[in-house]
Amino acid sequence: MAEESRKAQGKERQVVVSVRFPAALLEWIHAVAAVEGITANTVIRNGMDVYLQDRVASPAFQQASESYLAQAQAQVATARGLATSESERAHA
The missing domain is CATH 1.20.5 (Single alpha-helices involved in coiled-coils or other helix-helix interfaces)
Known part of the structure; x- marks a missing residue:
């Protein structure tokens, strides 16, 4: 994630939510996070951002x-x- 995006994201109000994931999906999220050197939260946020942008544009x-x-x-x-x-x- 670019430094600018991290700074912008840090300025936004963030809300904690509880989400249930199938174990296999959560393992995949953690694996991607480890490889990319980012947090699982960042993987999830980025994934939701891409999904929602694609979905809304459909x-x-x-x-x-x-x-x-x-x-x-x-x-x-x-x-x-x-x-x-x-x-x-x-x-x-």
Whole structure:
């Protein structure tokens, strides 16, 4: 990992999470960390960064994201419509 990335990462707020890994995967993570002279945490963070960047860039994710946003907008519009209708009935 480049020195700049380490410094930037050190400035970010980090949160501790608990994640379960199959034993074989954890052994693989530790092996990569040992070979590269970095921590297992760094291997996991780097791996998740690459995975998420690839995933978010995928057409399937883009389509799912657009669908999710459309559903959320429809729900808000429905909720606002109900609130408006209830408000109009209260003032009538």
